[in-house]
Amino acid sequence: MDHLSFKTTHVNKANAQKNWVIVDASVAPLGRVCSQIANFLRGKHKPSFTPNSDCGDNVIVINADKLRVTGKKMTEKVYITHSGYPGGQKRRTVREQMNRDSRRVIEHAVKGMLQDNRLGAAQYRNLYVYAGAEHPHEAQQPKAIELTNL
Numbered sequence: 001m002d003h004l005s006f007k008t009t010h011v012n013k014a015n016a017q018k019n020w021v022i023v024d025a026s027v028a029p030l031g032r033v034c035s036q037i038a039n040f041l042r043g044k045h046k047p048s049f050t051p052n053s054d055c056g057d058n059v060i061v062i063n064a065d066k067l068r069v070t071g072k073k074m075t076e077k078v079y080i081t082h083s084g085y086p087g088g089q090k091r092r093t094v095r096e097q098m099n100r101d102s103r104r105v106i107e108h109a110v111k112g113m114l115q116d117n118r119l120g121a122a123q124y125r126n127l128y129v130y131a132g133a134e135h136p137h138e139a140q141q142p143k144a145i146e147l148t149n150l
Helices: 030-042 094-100 103-113 118-124
Strands: 020-024 058-062 078-082 089-093 127-129
Touching: 020 030, 030 058, 030 103, 030 118, 089 094, 094 103, 103 118, 103 127
Parallel strands: 020 058, 058 127
Antiparallel strands: 078 089
């Protein structure tokens, strides 16, 4: 006789319930917004969270150009890239990056909060960041999410 009234289900790519959500980047500082976005991408807010599968939501981030940072991060936080050639190291502050492309600041922060493997890369592909308030994903009927624990 089986005494369990339920069976444990494991979420995989075929049966994952992936929703579309909108997050406004202007409501809180960079790290607090991006940590919430990373949790939505991983699916940790769902009761059916499975750590080894892509069960998170598709996240649309709007108002990236109105992003806030605290302290002196605007002038002292530096993004470093290297071209691979001798002397090919480039440094760019947050202010310079925001003037160039404000979406990359959020993308860089969220990517650093995800896993560094194929699963993290698959989850990162579910992130869509836009500088303004408009986005081309109205057909997916995304719902606005109020960020908590900020």
